[in-house]
Amino acid sequence: MARRERGRGRQRSGRGEGRRRGGRQEGQKGEGAGSAWGEWIRTIVITIVLLVIIRTFLVQTFVITSGSMEDTLKVGDFLMVNRLALGTELPLVPWRTPGYSEARLGDVVVFDPAHEDDLMLVKRIVGMPMDTLEMRGKELYRNGERQNEPFVIWSDFAGDHEHPMMEWQRDHLAPGVDPDTYRPTRDEWGPLVVPEDNFFMLGDNRDASLDSRYWGLIEDWRLTGRAMFFYYSYDRDSATPMAFVREARWERIGRRIR
Numbered sequence: 001m002a003r004r005e006r007g008r009g010r011q012r013s014g015r016g017e018g019r020r021r022g023g024r025q026e027g028q029k030g031e032g033a034g035s036a037w038g039e040w041i042r043t044i045v046i047t048i049v050l051l052v053i054i055r056t057f058l059v060q061t062f063v064i065t066s067g068s069m070e071d072t073l074k075v076g077d078f079l080m081v082n083r084l085a086l087g088t089e090l091p092l093v094p095w096r097t098p099g100y101s102e103a104r105l106g107d108v109v110v111f112d113p114a115h116e117d118d119l120m121l122v123k124r125i126v127g128m129p130m131d132t133l134e135m136r137g138k139e140l141y142r143n144g145e146r147q148n149e150p151f152v153i154w155s156d157f158a159g160d161h162e163h164p165m166m167e168w169q170r171d172h173l174a175p176g177v178d179p180d181t182y183r184p185t186r187d188e189w190g191p192l193v194v195p196e197d198n199f200f201m202l203g204d205n206r207d208a209s210l211d212s213r214y215w216g217l218i219e220d221w222r223l224t225g226r227a228m229f230f231y232y233s234y235d236r237d238s239a240t241p242m243a244f245v246r247e248a249r250w251e252r253i254g255r256r257i258r
């Protein structure tokens with residue numbers, strides 16, 4: 001009798017140990033699930049932080065919605081813009097990061113114009129600080145020399161026009177030009193002197209672009225970045241269903257912007 005009871009005790013003891021071991025195993029499984037969730041959360045947070053840093057300091061995307069830069073940029077082009085090259089404005093503070101290069105003549109740049117809040121534009125730099133610019137019969141002259149601009153198109157030969165927005169030009173006329181008799185038009189204006197730390201912007205589609213001729217000069221700190229390449233493009237004006245895919249301009253994707 002005594003031996004049987006001892007055996008039963010050992011059996012009961014073994015079952016108890018099995019339950020305790022099972023309890024520890026279940027607890028370990030729960031801790032593993034919590035650790036996995038924590039890892040996912042950390043990954044998501046790190047990814048978001050990296051995206052914010054990249055978007056703020058390195059690159060940004062830009063979508064073309066008007067034809068002012070045709071044929072260089074078409075409606076429906078998706079651009080990758082280099083923010084690091086020219087430096088970028090820091091959020092919430094009035095400082096900029098230094099760029100590794102300077103804005104250059106002929107650059108296609110994205111910028112924040114002064115004439116309208118919450119608007120970003122893309123144009124080409126045609127006038128550098130201290131340049132003298134003028135336009136005669138649709139032809140651009142820089143420091144007295146006619147510019148070779150193979151990227152420019154003209155679409156309106158029906159006639160020139162004046163615009164009240166061009167009155168700003170009177171404050172930047174070259175020496176010898178009488179402001180009282182100065183009458184700028186879309187195709188005939190200047191000569192103007194670009195001040196220090198300012199740039200003159202024009203659209204490549206000269207007859208269909210609101211640019212520096214109308215709303216004025218752009219200070220250097222307003223430059224956001226240099227357009228690099230197309231990462232996607234499609235015919236946005238197409239009525240074809242699923243035009244985003246069916247009307248893709250595959251030949252433009254990856255092409256460098258010049």
